[in-house]
Amino acid sequence: MSLNDEIQQLQLRILELEKQKNKEEENLKKESLEHNFKIISDELNNKKNSIKNNKYSKSVPLARFYDEELVRHLEATYNILQILNKRISDLENK
Numbered sequence: 001m002s003l004n005d006e007i008q009q010l011q012l013r014i015l016e017l018e019k020q021k022n023k024e025e026e027n028l029k030k031e032s033l034e035h036n037f038k039i040i041s042d043e044l045n046n047k048k049n050s051i052k053n054n055k056y057s058k059s060v061p062l063a064r065f066y067d068e069e070l071v072r073h074l075e076a077t078y079n080i081l082q083i084l085n086k087r088i089s090d091l092e093n094k
Helices: 003-031 033-052 063-093
Strands: none
Touching: 003 033, 033 063
């Protein structure tokens, strides 16, 4: 094997390891509480804004009702998760 072949193989291996590292970091990010809380929070804000701005068509009269129900449920779930997260953090810090 020539030196150029070895260098090329090492470069390919480095690229493969970098891709693997990026994939692992992305998976960790998706599993993090902050990331998931942000997703719920963003969806809540989007739904609240669409309800507030009354962005509904006349052809789907129940859409506003369903969004209001969804907001109520998401807010309750989000608040419960925030409380549980705080309690767990407090217990871990003891």
